[in-house]
Amino acid sequence: MIEAKNLVKKYGDTVALDGVSFAFEKGSVYGFLGPNGAGKSTTMNILTGCLAATEGEVTVNGYDIYADAKMAKSFIGYLPEQPPLYADMTPVEYLLYVGRAKGLRGETLYREVDEVIRRTSLLKVRDRLIKNLSKGYKQRVGIAQAIVGDPEIIILDEPTVGLDPKQIIEIRNLIADLGREHTVILSSHILSEISEVCDYVVIISDGRIVASDTVENLRSVIDGTKIVNLDVKCKSSQAEAVLTQLVDIKHFEVHKKGAGVVSAKVEMSGTADVREQIFFAFAEAKYPIVSMSIEEASLESIFLRITSDSKEKKNKKYKISSVKTEGNNTDLGESEGKE
Amino acid sequence: MFNQYVKELKSSFHNMTAALYISLILVFTGIFTTVYNLMGRYPTFEYALFQTILIFLIAVPVLTMRSFADEKALKTDTLLYSLPVGMTKIVMGKFLALVSINAISVLIVSLYPIVFSFYGKINFLMTYSNILAYFLLGCALISIGMFISSLTESVVLSAVSTLGALLLVYFVDVIALLIPGDPWMSLICFIVVALALGALVYVYMKSIIIASSVGGVLAVGAVVFYVLKKDLFAGLFPSMLEKLDIFGILNNFLMGIFDLPAIVYLVSVTVLFVFMTVRSMEKKRWS
Known part of the structure; x- marks a missing residue:
C-alpha cells in the first residue's frame, strides 16, 4: 500500500531522518509518536512528496512518489501540521478547488464536496470566509481537504491540535470511521490520542524508528512487570507477613491508609497474574481485601522509556517484535550500531 | 491548470x-x-x-x-x-x-x-x-x-x-554608460560575471566543485577569447548590457x-x- 524504504533526510549537516523504513497496509490506523523534533512531520512530508528524501524511496501502490508523482499522489490525502487554507475563500469554494485539482469533475465533484462537508460537520459554516472561522472549524476544513476525493491513504499531521475536547472526540470518531476503509496515518505527541485511535504505533525518536507494534504488544513486551494495588483491612505487619509467603512477587510496599486499612503495592516478578494467589492468601488469614486493581504500564511510561533509552543506549539493540513492518526491521532501533 | x-x-x-x-x-x-x-x-x-x-x-x-x-x-x-x-x-x-x-x-x-x-x-x-x-x-x-x-x-x-x-x-542603459569601452574593462566585467555565476551555482547546488568549475571555465574562457580576439572586446560588455x-x-x-x-x-x-x-x-x- 504505502511503503518507505530506508528514508534519510539531511538538512546540511543535521540528520533529520536516519534510515526509516516501514510498510503500511490498507484498513488500519497507524500512529507516529515521538517527541517534538523527532522527525514525524519530516516523514509525513516525504511520504506525501512535499519534501524529497536525501536517500531512500517511497512507493504508493507501487508508484514512486517522485517518478510517478501524479499517480502516487492521487492515492493520498494530506493534512499538514498547519492546515493549508486560503483565507479569502469559503470552505465550499476551497473544497471545490481541491476536488478539481484531485481530478474530480461535474456531478461527482459537487456530490463529493457535499459528502465531505457533512462528514466533517461543516454545514453551518460552508459559505463563510475561512478567515472568519474558529481554529476548530479551520482544522476541520483542513481534514475535509484531505479526505475530499476519497483517497485510499489519509495522512494527518497532528489533526487534533487546538481543538476543544468535544471536537477532539468528533475528530477521533471520524478518524476511527475513516480507518475502516482507508489507511490512516496520523502523528501526534499526545499519547492518549494514539492509544485510543491507532491500531499500530510507530515511535520515532531522533530520526529513527525505535519501536513499531500494536499498542497492546508494546505494553506487554516493553513493560512485562505489572503492579497490583490492593487495600486490605489489617495491620501493616500482618499484610507484610502474608505477602512475604507468596512466591511470584518481586517486591512489595505496604503503608498505612487509616481506619484499620493498609494499602499495598505489589510488583509481580513474571507475567503470571498473581491476583488469585494474593486473594486466597489474604482470605486464608481472614484479612478482607477491600479493593484490588492491576496497574498496566501506560503508553506514557512506555514512550518515555523507549525514547530515553534510545538516546542513552545508542549502541544497544532494542528488541521488539514488529508486526506489519518489514521483516528485516524486527530489530528496531540500532541495528547498524552507529555511535 | x-x-x-x-x-x-x-x-x-x-x-x-x-x-x-x-x-x-x-x-x-x-x-x-x-x-x-x-x-x-x-x-x-x-x-x-x-x-x-x-x-x-x-x-x-x-x-x-x-x-x-x-x-x-x-x-x-x-x-x-x-x-x-x-x-x-x-x-x-x-x-x-x-x-x-x-x-x-x-x-x-x-x-x-x-x-x-x-x-x-x-x-x-x-x-x-x-x-x-x-x-x-x-x-x-x-x-x-x-x-x-x-x-x-x-x-x-x-x-x-x-x-x-x-x-x-x-x-x-545608463549603467552601461558607466563602463569604459576599453577591451580590458570588458574582460574584467566578464570575469566578475563568471565568478558571480559560480557563486550563484554554489548557492543553488551547494557544491563547491561544480561552482568553482563553472565559474573557472567561464572566466578562463573569457581570458582565452580576450587573448585571441582582443579587438572584439572593445565596448563588448556595455553593448551586451544594453541588450x-x-x-x-x-x-x-x-x-x-x-x-x-x-x-x-x-x-x-x-x-x-x-x-x-x-x-x-x-x-x-x-x-
Whole structure:
C-alpha cells in the first residue's frame, strides 16, 4: 500500500531522518509518536512528496512518489501540521478547488464536496470566509481537504491540535470511521490520542524508528512487570507477613491508609497474574481485601522509556517484535550500531 | 491548470492586488493620454502609452508580490506540493491569471485609439502593434516578478526586490554608460560575471566543485577569447548590457517598425522566467 524504504533526510549537516523504513497496509490506523523534533512531520512530508528524501524511496501502490508523482499522489490525502487554507475563500469554494485539482469533475465533484462537508460537520459554516472561522472549524476544513476525493491513504499531521475536547472526540470518531476503509496515518505527541485511535504505533525518536507494534504488544513486551494495588483491612505487619509467603512477587510496599486499612503495592516478578494467589492468601488469614486493581504500564511510561533509552543506549539493540513492518526491521532501533 | 487559473484570478481580485494594478495602469495612461492626445492634440496614442511604462515598476511588484511568497508565508504551498498536479501546471495557472489581469488593463487601454479615430486619422496597425509590444513587456515583467516572489517567503521582500530588479533593468542603459569601452574593462566585467555565476551555482547546488568549475571555465574562457580576439572586446560588455534593457527594446515600435526580434526577445524572457519559477518551486522540495 504505502511503503518507505530506508528514508534519510539531511538538512546540511543535521540528520533529520536516519534510515526509516516501514510498510503500511490498507484498513488500519497507524500512529507516529515521538517527541517534538523527532522527525514525524519530516516523514509525513516525504511520504506525501512535499519534501524529497536525501536517500531512500517511497512507493504508493507501487508508484514512486517522485517518478510517478501524479499517480502516487492521487492515492493520498494530506493534512499538514498547519492546515493549508486560503483565507479569502469559503470552505465550499476551497473544497471545490481541491476536488478539481484531485481530478474530480461535474456531478461527482459537487456530490463529493457535499459528502465531505457533512462528514466533517461543516454545514453551518460552508459559505463563510475561512478567515472568519474558529481554529476548530479551520482544522476541520483542513481534514475535509484531505479526505475530499476519497483517497485510499489519509495522512494527518497532528489533526487534533487546538481543538476543544468535544471536537477532539468528533475528530477521533471520524478518524476511527475513516480507518475502516482507508489507511490512516496520523502523528501526534499526545499519547492518549494514539492509544485510543491507532491500531499500530510507530515511535520515532531522533530520526529513527525505535519501536513499531500494536499498542497492546508494546505494553506487554516493553513493560512485562505489572503492579497490583490492593487495600486490605489489617495491620501493616500482618499484610507484610502474608505477602512475604507468596512466591511470584518481586517486591512489595505496604503503608498505612487509616481506619484499620493498609494499602499495598505489589510488583509481580513474571507475567503470571498473581491476583488469585494474593486473594486466597489474604482470605486464608481472614484479612478482607477491600479493593484490588492491576496497574498496566501506560503508553506514557512506555514512550518515555523507549525514547530515553534510545538516546542513552545508542549502541544497544532494542528488541521488539514488529508486526506489519518489514521483516528485516524486527530489530528496531540500532541495528547498524552507529555511535 | 484551468482550476489554478480560476482560483488565482478570483483571489487576485479578492485581495485587491488586481484592482490596484489595473487602476494604477489606467489612472496613469489616462493622465498621459489627456495631456498628450486630448490637450496636446498629439495624433499618436503610442507616445502617451510609452510614457507610462515607468508605472510598471510600481504596478508589477504589487501584482506579483503575493503569488508565491504568500503561499510560502501561509504554508499553503504544502497543498500545492501534495496535490496530484504538476508544478508546471500550477505555475502556468498562476502566471496566466496575472497575464489576464494585465490583459484587462491593456484591453481597456486599446479602446482609446478607437475613440480618437472619431476625431482624426489613426494608424491602427502601428498603434495596435505598439499596444501588443506594451502587453508583452508587461508579461515579461510579470514573469520576473513572479520568479522573485517564488524565491522569498516575505511578501514585502518580494515586492521590494522586484522593484529593485525592475529599476536595474530600467536603468541598465545608463549603467552601461558607466563602463569604459576599453577591451580590458570588458574582460574584467566578464570575469566578475563568471565568478558571480559560480557563486550563484554554489548557492543553488551547494557544491563547491561544480561552482568553482563553472565559474573557472567561464572566466578562463573569457581570458582565452580576450587573448585571441582582443579587438572584439572593445565596448563588448556595455553593448551586451544594453541588450538587457527590455524597456528600450521597444523603441523601434515607436518609430513604426514592427520589430519581430524584439517580440521574440520579450517572449523568450517571459518563458525563461516562468521556467525558472517552476525550477525554484521544485527546488524547495529538495531543500
